[in-house]
Amino acid sequence: GQNIDQPTEMTAxxxxxxxxxCTYQTSGFNGLFWYQQHAGEAPTFLSYNxxxxxxxxxxFSSFLSRSKGYSYxxxxxxxxxxSASYLCAGRWTGGSYIPTFGRGTSLIVHP
Amino acid sequence: GAVVSQHPSWVICxxxxxxxxxxxxxxxxxxxxxxxxQFPKQSLxxxxxxxxxxxxxxxxxxxxxxxxxxxxxxxLSTLTVTSAHPEDSSFYICxxxxxxxxxxxxxxxxxxxxxxxxx
Numbered sequence: 760g761q762n763i764d765q766p767t768e769m770t771a772x773x774x775x776x777x778x779x780x781c782t783y784q785t786s787g788f789n790g791l792f793w794y795q796q797h798a799g800e801a802p803t804f805l806s807y808n809x810x811x812x813x814x815x816x817x818x819f820s821s822f823l824s825r826s827k828g829y830s831y832x833x834x835x836x837x838x839x840x841x842s843a844s845y846l847c848a849g850r851w852t853g854g855s856y857i858p859t860f861g862r863g864t865s866l867i868v869h870p
Numbered sequence: 871g872a873v874v875s876q877h878p879s880w881v882i883c884x885x886x887x888x889x890x891x892x893x894x895x896x897x898x899x900x901x902x903x904x905x906x907x908q909f910p911k912q913s914l915x916x917x918x919x920x921x922x923x924x925x926x927x928x929x930x931x932x933x934x935x936x937x938x939x940x941x942x943x944x945x946l947s948t949l950t951v952t953s954a955h956p957e958d959s960s961f962y963i964c965x966x967x968x969x970x971x972x973x974x975x976x977x978x979x980x981x982x983x984x985x986x987x988x989x
Contacts, residue, residue: 792977801876801963801980802914846913857904858978862913 763861765847770867771837778831779864781847785828792848792858793821793832802846805832834866842868872898874966876981883954884989890950891984893964899944900966904978905937908961917962920947954988961985 762784771777783791790809794802808814808823808830820833832845844865848858873896883889893903901922906914918939919927926939936958938950951958962985965978 799961799983799985801983804977804979807977857916857919859916860914863911865911 763847763849763859765845765861765864767862768865768867770869771834773837773839773868773870775837776833776835777837777866778833779845779847779866781830781832781861783828783830783847783849784851785825787851787853788825788828789850789852789856791821791823791830791850792846793830794846794848794860796844796846796863798843805845837868839868839870842866872966872977872979874900874964874979874981876964876984878984879982880985880987882987882989885955886953888950888952889954889986890948891962891964891986893947893949893966893981895945895966895979898966900947901944903941903947903964903966905939905947905949906963906965908963908983914963917949922947951986954986956988959986959988 765781792807793805795805796802806821808821811825813820813822818835823830844863846863847861850856850858875894875896877892881889903920905917907917908914916929917932920939920941922941922944928934936952941947961983963980963983965980
């Protein structure tokens, strides 16, 4: 694989901010996706980063550092409905540009 | 936006029978679709790439004779689990690639998934 790694589980409080990290192999790297997946449902697209920097989309932001092989998903003003698995997926040249998914980070938001 | 429809959502079958899962792109043409498998609390594992009008490309370790894929049109791919056994019980998800806003990202749009239980 392309050594995608992310924490297995995180917990946070409603209204707080949480950062979910993802590291990956830099060689041949071509872009990184974040998806949200609620239990028993299909993943839904959140963001795509190919250039360094932070991209903000409402309460969710995604950051990428190509040189460090590092990305994070930042969730602000957490709501109970944000409890889900967050999947980091990368694309590399030589892999037909098909994303490879990490194991996902299960986020539990409690009151 | 791009929509992918997948049916059935749930299926229970007896061991030894075959099950067909359909994946349709509703508002765009998908020359390529992807089939994933997901066990509880694990990541999505790519099983195969379905190519319209040609044979599917299977990932290492996936039995092509057991997981038959047919992509007969630009909007339909099917996965047939043949002679299903309890260990085939899993969540199967299809996806298709469609660009979003001209970004060139080829973002995957996923179907709702099919939960297969083999008794």
